[in-house]
Amino acid sequence: MHAEMRKQRASARLGTLLGEDEYGERKDICYIFYQHSDHALIVKAASRITADDLIDETDIYVVNKDFNWTYVKTYETEWCGPYFSRKSGRL
Numbered sequence: 001m002h003a004e005m006r007k008q009r010a011s012a013r014l015g016t017l018l019g020e021d022e023y024g025e026r027k028d029i030c031y032i033f034y035q036h037s038d039h040a041l042i043v044k045a046a047s048r049i050t051a052d053d054l055i056d057e058t059d060i061y062v063v064n065k066d067f068n069w070t071y072v073k074t075y076e077t078e079w080c081g082p083y084f085s086r087k088s089g090r091l
Helices: 003-018
Strands: 030-034 040-043 060-064 069-073 083-086
Touching: none
Parallel strands: none
Antiparallel strands: 030 040, 030 060, 060 069, 069 083
């Protein structure tokens, strides 16, 4: 898949997840952390965050409070990513 298309899809998913999902569930709380940091941010108004807010960030992870999905933007954004993954419940 073309890299730009992957970026657009992952960005769209982040915006949808941080707002309302298809069931109308609000995504009000998420965690943001960086690969090379011992600190994490708890964002209580997460529905306002978009992928554009993270445009200058690298090696950043965004997860919902239950860790059901993860949005990752690596330092390799020119070649691949950002990435999005949803917990499937299957082992």
